[in-house]
Amino acid sequence: MILDLKKLKLRSVNEKLQNIDRKKNKRDFVISNPEGNHAICAGLTENIDVTIKGHVGYYCAGMNQNANIIVDGNVGTGVAENMMSGKVHVKGNASQSAGATAHGGTLIIDGDASSRCGISMKGIDIIVKGSVGHMSAFMAQSGSLVVCGDAGEALGDSLYETDIYVKGKVKSLGADCEEKKMSKKHKTKLKDLLKKAGSNIKPEQFKRYGSARKLYNFNIDNVSNY
Amino acid sequence: MCGIVGIYLKSKKFEKSLGRMLSKMLVSMESRGPDSAGFAIYNSDKNKIYKYSVCLNEMSFEKFKKEIKKKVKFTTIEKNSDHVILKSIEKPNEILPILEGFSPISLVGYGKSIEIFKQVGKPSNVVKKFNLDNFSGTHAIGHTRMATESAITTDGSHPYSTGEDECLVHNGSLSNHNNLRRKLKKSGSKFSSDNDTEVAAGYISDSLKKRNLKKTLNKGLNDLDGFYTFIAGTHSGFAVLRDEIACKPAVIAETKDYVAISSEFQAMAHLPNVNNAKIFEPEPGIVYSWGK
Numbered sequence: 001m002i003l004d005l006k007k008l009k010l011r012s013v014n015e016k017l018q019n020i021d022r023k024k025n026k027r028d029f030v031i032s033n034p035e036g037n038h039a040i041c042a043g044l045t046e047n048i049d050v051t052i053k054g055h056v057g058y059y060c061a062g063m064n065q066n067a068n069i070i071v072d073g074n075v076g077t078g079v080a081e082n083m084m085s086g087k088v089h090v091k092g093n094a095s096q097s098a099g100a101t102a103h104g105g106t107l108i109i110d111g112d113a114s115s116r117c118g119i120s121m122k123g124i125d126i127i128v129k130g131s132v133g134h135m136s137a138f139m140a141q142s143g144s145l146v147v148c149g150d151a152g153e154a155l156g157d158s159l160y161e162t163d164i165y166v167k168g169k170v171k172s173l174g175a176d177c178e179e180k181k182m183s184k185k186h187k188t189k190l191k192d193l194l195k196k197a198g199s200n201i202k203p204e205q206f207k208r209y210g211s212a213r214k215l216y217n218f219n220i221d222n223v224s225n226y
Numbered sequence: 227m228c229g230i231v232g233i234y235l236k237s238k239k240f241e242k243s244l245g246r247m248l249s250k251m252l253v254s255m256e257s258r259g260p261d262s263a264g265f266a267i268y269n270s271d272k273n274k275i276y277k278y279s280v281c282l283n284e285m286s287f288e289k290f291k292k293e294i295k296k297k298v299k300f301t302t303i304e305k306n307s308d309h310v311i312l313k314s315i316e317k318p319n320e321i322l323p324i325l326e327g328f329s330p331i332s333l334v335g336y337g338k339s340i341e342i343f344k345q346v347g348k349p350s351n352v353v354k355k356f357n358l359d360n361f362s363g364t365h366a367i368g369h370t371r372m373a374t375e376s377a378i379t380t381d382g383s384h385p386y387s388t389g390e391d392e393c394l395v396h397n398g399s400l401s402n403h404n405n406l407r408r409k410l411k412k413s414g415s416k417f418s419s420d421n422d423t424e425v426a427a428g429y430i431s432d433s434l435k436k437r438n439l440k441k442t443l444n445k446g447l448n449d450l451d452g453f454y455t456f457i458a459g460t461h462s463g464f465a466v467l468r469d470e471i472a473c474k475p476a477v478i479a480e481t482k483d484y485v486a487i488s489s490e491f492q493a494m495a496h497l498p499n500v501n502n503a504k505i506f507e508p509e510p511g512i513v514y515s516w517g518k
Contacts, residue, residue, distance in 0.1 A: 036492030055491050114507050
């Protein structure tokens with residue numbers, strides 16, 4: 001079913017996708033002429049397939065649950081922000097804060113992601129085939145961020161328990177982020193993630209970064225500082 | 227918030243539709259800036275005529291015409307809503323002192339190719355009022371304002387022009403503008419508002435006396451403190467700069483015919499062939515420039 005945003009109002013398209021009638025069994029949707037509109041496919045809850053043909057604005061696929069959303073273009077700020085489950089695949093580039101605060105699901109970006117990719121992520125898996133900008137995975141709590149290109153300044157600043165894998169150069173690491181040993185367990189996990197994104201790059205080519213756990217654990221030696 | 231837009235034409239193909247292209251961009255950025263709007267459009271006539279863009283404020287056109295003819299012999303006076311464009315072969319050093327002391331009008335810009343129009347109100351009303359659709363030119367910059375640090379007035383609207391054929395639009399806010407304004411005033415710069423962007427425009431004009439636009443903006447990275455995405459225009463083109471934290475958005479679309487920049491992609495969605503354009507975000511702290 002084709003939903004043309006030149007003819008239909010964004011709100012009616014989103015309402016339609018948010019209120020799928022299970023009995024009718026329509027599970028395939030194409031959105032044409034998105035023209036940079038914001039909040040397209042926000043708040044979907046059913047296991048449906050939506051392909052957006054073109055570039056979209058902010059908060060596309062925000063709060064997604066179960067839906068499988070493909071964007072055949074670029075996305076603005078906050079794609080898949082607060083996603084709970086499902087899959088979002090961006091074929092172009094993403095602006096800042098991709099996958100911000102997301103609890104689950106998979107976000108795949110074929111191009112580059114801008115700054116603050118995966119900021120405060122809480123369980124989502126993000127695979128970026130290009131590079132990410134500064135402050136990516138800032139205060140990230142759990143899940144994985146895979147970067148096949150380079151990472152900008154202050155990667156993983158104030159990091160909790162997210163695993164970060166980077167193949168290229170890291171401009172600088174943020175506070176309390178450090179390089180970690182890549183164990184067999186991590187290689188297997190990374191291989192799975194890359195496979196999900198259709199990439200056959202070898203896990204051995206990546207380095208793993210994680211939290212040094214000094215910032216968020218109380219150290220008795222610092223007691224006089226409080 | 228605020229919305230900024232700009233188009234630089236690489237070929238002559240769209241020169242006649244430049245106004246129409248910019249007008250749609252401004253209107254789609256209304257949600258980012260509903261308080262006022264303005265635009266600078268460059269159309270270089272290769273002659274010696276200077277154009278002075280003036281906002282009449284509460285003065286009537288007839289009265290202005292009568293008064294100004296006593297003071298200066300202009301070749302033409304063109305009225306466009308509450309703005310007028312004065313065209314004269316007389317140089318800025320002769321004309322500027324006359325216009326600057328002429329209450330209640332305000333000079334909004336001057337140069338051989340620039341024309342500036344700005345006014346309070348919704349962007350869709352502002353572009354209609356000035357008939358932006360009918361303008362042609364080589365490049366243009368526009369702004370829709372959501373006022374934060376100074377009042378909603380014509381003087382508080384962008385673009386700011388503080389030098390010949392120069393202009394600046396800004397999304398963001400500067401934190402050291404008072405100090406910088408004091409310094410610039412000491413070295414001879416003049417300001418007509420309390421606005422932070424006017425200070426940045428003055429800073430750029432002052433620096434352009436010594437160095438080119440690219441070097442000026444690179445120097446600005448150290449001297450201008452705050453959040454910003456700037457588009458700075460000159461007679462030959464424009465440059466774009468985002469501060470290093472890059473909270474303020476910008477997206478660029480480049481085709482063989484034009485370069486367009488806006489705060490959000492939706493402002494460019496109507497541009498010809500935009501779906502085949504190279505689309506990217508300007509990286510923080512890096513100066514991008516286009517010009518002949």
